[in-house]
Amino acid sequence: MAQQEMSFSWFSLLSLLLFKVFVSGVFSLNPNGSEYISAVGDPGMRSDSLRVAIEAWNQCNEVGEEAPKMGSPRAAECFDVLNSQKPGGNCSACTRVPPSLVHRVTEEDNLLGIGKSFDGLDKRALFNPDLYAAEKELYLGSKCQVDDKPNPWQFWMIMLKSGNMDTYAAKCPKNGHKVGPFGPPSQFPCFGKGCMNQPLIYHNYTYLQGPNETTLKGSFYGSWDLDSGLSQTSVNENMSYYSVTWQKELGQGSWIFHNVLKTSTKYPWLMLYLRSDATSGFSGGYHYETRGMSKIIPESPNFKVRFTLNVINGGGPNSQFYLMDMGSCWKNNGQPCNGDVTTDVTRYSEMILNPATPSWCKPDNPKLCPPYHTFPNGTRVHRSETSRFPYEAYHLYCAPGDGEHVEQPSVPCDPYSNPQPQEILQILPHPVWGEYGYPTTKGQGWIGDPKTWELDVGRLSQSLYFYQDPGTVPAKRKWSSIDLGTEIYRDANQVAEWTVSDFDILVPNKN
Numbered sequence: 001m002a003q004q005e006m007s008f009s010w011f012s013l014l015s016l017l018l019f020k021v022f023v024s025g026v027f028s029l030n031p032n033g034s035e036y037i038s039a040v041g042d043p044g045m046r047s048d049s050l051r052v053a054i055e056a057w058n059q060c061n062e063v064g065e066e067a068p069k070m071g072s073p074r075a076a077e078c079f080d081v082l083n084s085q086k087p088g089g090n091c092s093a094c095t096r097v098p099p100s101l102v103h104r105v106t107e108e109d110n111l112l113g114i115g116k117s118f119d120g121l122d123k124r125a126l127f128n129p130d131l132y133a134a135e136k137e138l139y140l141g142s143k144c145q146v147d148d149k150p151n152p153w154q155f156w157m158i159m160l161k162s163g164n165m166d167t168y169a170a171k172c173p174k175n176g177h178k179v180g181p182f183g184p185p186s187q188f189p190c191f192g193k194g195c196m197n198q199p200l201i202y203h204n205y206t207y208l209q210g211p212n213e214t215t216l217k218g219s220f221y222g223s224w225d226l227d228s229g230l231s232q233t234s235v236n237e238n239m240s241y242y243s244v245t246w247q248k249e250l251g252q253g254s255w256i257f258h259n260v261l262k263t264s265t266k267y268p269w270l271m272l273y274l275r276s277d278a279t280s281g282f283s284g285g286y287h288y289e290t291r292g293m294s295k296i297i298p299e300s301p302n303f304k305v306r307f308t309l310n311v312i313n314g315g316g317p318n319s320q321f322y323l324m325d326m327g328s329c330w331k332n333n334g335q336p337c338n339g340d341v342t343t344d345v346t347r348y349s350e351m352i353l354n355p356a357t358p359s360w361c362k363p364d365n366p367k368l369c370p371p372y373h374t375f376p377n378g379t380r381v382h383r384s385e386t387s388r389f390p391y392e393a394y395h396l397y398c399a400p401g402d403g404e405h406v407e408q409p410s411v412p413c414d415p416y417s418n419p420q421p422q423e424i425l426q427i428l429p430h431p432v433w434g435e436y437g438y439p440t441t442k443g444q445g446w447i448g449d450p451k452t453w454e455l456d457v458g459r460l461s462q463s464l465y466f467y468q469d470p471g472t473v474p475a476k477r478k479w480s481s482i483d484l485g486t487e488i489y490r491d492a493n494q495v496a497e498w499t500v501s502d503f504d505i506l507v508p509n510k511n
């Protein structure tokens with residue numbers, strides 16, 4: 001692990017300059033300077049200085065138990081590039097000093113785990129792996145935070161999750177309520193005791209490399225198989241694996257995040273996402289205070305998401321590759337969530353890009369369809385209108401487990417895989433989404449068809465069906481997590497590989 005530590009004291013004096021660099025980037029994607037502004041801290045991933053973190057969740061979005069010698073599964077890499085040479089400037093001494101990286105998070109910070117105290121740690125969290133991870137995220141955030149308008153921001157978040165669940169261990173609540181052991185666990189993979197472990201997380205700190213030392217490159221990588229023998233250099237072919245490598249040419253273009261995810265026999269259900277999470281409050285699926293990149297929370301119907309996606313390897317037929325995955329939270333009565341897991345409901349919507357993904361919403365079996373579809377012109381069509389309802393546009397809809405007036409027939413969402421009940425609406429490429437810039441036919445944007453997307457996620461997400469109790473005021477749809485990535489569902493030894501760059505969220509400029 002090559003830790004590039006700050007060694008010159010005058011670097012800190014220059015950190016004010018960096019702050020300016022970040023702020024001046026804010027309006028860069030808005031040629032008119034008026035209509036839209038970026039909601040993320042680093043619009044389009046264009047700043048040489050980087051803020052990125054990684055988190056790992058078990059089946060119900062907690063830690064449960066830390067992996068041996070790995071500390072709490074939260075880590076970050078945040079650095080500023082100090083350019084000694086100003087463009088057009090004349091400084092004879094400077095020309096001999098290459099740009100330097102000042103890392104804000106040390107290896108020691110990243111290895112913090114239960115039993116180890118740090119500034120600001122609540123004593124109740126010291127020996128509780130779930131609470132400790134949540135507080136470690138805040139601590140790492142404090143080291144990475146960049147002051148900005150209207151809010152400071154911290155980092156992009158790489159999220160890892162394993163779908164393994166030991167139902168006999170009774171670690172996950174059911175729709176937010178504690179439940180005892182049960183089994184056999186037919187709906188969940190588990191190889192036995194300890195199957196819900198956290199992954200190994202290794203880190204290659206970013207440094208300048210390449211023939212001219214102008215390429216910034218670093219990574220997080222690891223495996224869930226604790227006996228994988230994964231060292232820094234080798235990967236056993238039958239073991240699970242993930243890596244996220246970020247790379248950028250100094251002063252040019254976007255960061256390119258290169259992602260690899262491989263499932264194994266013991267870990268056949270794995271997820272890897274790159275998230276723009278809220279910088280405070282809750283983020284999608286996480287019921288603790290969070291840190292992230294979205295300094296403004298995008299709200300339907302007025303926001304767009306722009307990014308370049310290159311899918312290199314799909315991850316097999318059960319890889320639910322999410323062109324766009326959004327997470328929000330509101331109660332069934334439309335009120336915003338407040339952390340009460342018995343009444344908060346996480347709401348997710350995803351476009352699944354993998355052309356192998358079928359539609360399970362059928363005219364003769366509508367239980368996995370949303371009750372109605374809304375066309376861009378506002379026309380609503382009930383799922384029983386077989387001649388007009390676009391069944392093929394939906395993979396599935398599942399209802400919140402605690403919805404008291406859910407239209408029947410319906411299928412409740414998995415009650416265990418979130419700390420609170422959840423509702424999920426998954427869509428597929430189809431002409432009805434064309435109006436919003438989404439793919440209209442299967443295969444668009446898939447392997448061999450890299451694309452820069454500008455999706456009208458705001459309008460699309462406003463039009464989607466989500467449950468609320470009858471007669472309640474419609475919830476404000478605020479998307480605290482906007483992510484990209486894949487979920488390989490119960491399929492061992494599959495490999496997905498893709499890159500993400502140019503990521504931005506655009507919201508109307510209210511000034």
Ligand SMILES: *[C@@H]1O[C@H](CO)[C@@H](O)[C@H](O)[C@H]1NC(C)=O
Nearest residue numbers: 029030031032033034035036
């Ligand atoms: C810029 O402003 C003009 C006039 O208001 C408008 O027609 C145009 O669409 C805007 N372009 C962008 C990229 O915002």
Ligand SMILES: *[C@@H]1O[C@H](CO)[C@@H](O)[C@H](O)[C@H]1NC(C)=O
Nearest residue numbers: 086087088089090091092095
């Ligand atoms: C930099 O110095 C060189 C040589 O002294 C001079 O020719 C050049 O004009 C200077 N450039 C600027 C931008 O001051």
Ligand SMILES: *[C@@H]1O[C@H](CO)[C@@H](O)[C@H](O)[C@H]1NC(C)=O
Nearest residue numbers: 209210211212213214215249
């Ligand atoms: C390195 O710098 C040389 C000279 O400026 C240039 O010709 C070459 O293309 C550069 N190589 C890379 C990989 O950037």
Ligand SMILES: *[C@@H]1O[C@H](CO)[C@@H](O)[C@H](O)[C@H]1NC(C)=O
Nearest residue numbers: 204219220221232233243245
């Ligand atoms: C991490 O660094 C090691 C040593 O340089 C290298 O062999 C390995 O490929 C790197 N891993 C990733 C995922 O970048």
Ligand SMILES: *[C@@H]1O[C@H](CO)[C@@H](O)[C@H](O)[C@H]1NC(C)=O
Nearest residue numbers: 235236237238239264265493
């Ligand atoms: C990986 O699994 C395959 C199929 O079970 C087996 O043939 C192969 O020997 C295994 N490789 C290793 C390195 O264990």
Ligand SMILES: *[C@@H]1O[C@H](CO)[C@@H](O)[C@H](O)[C@H]1NC(C)=O
Nearest residue numbers: 374375376377378379380388
């Ligand atoms: C709205 O759009 C749908 C689907 O394109 C179409 O069938 C319907 O006639 C339109 N309704 C109106 C009022 O334009």
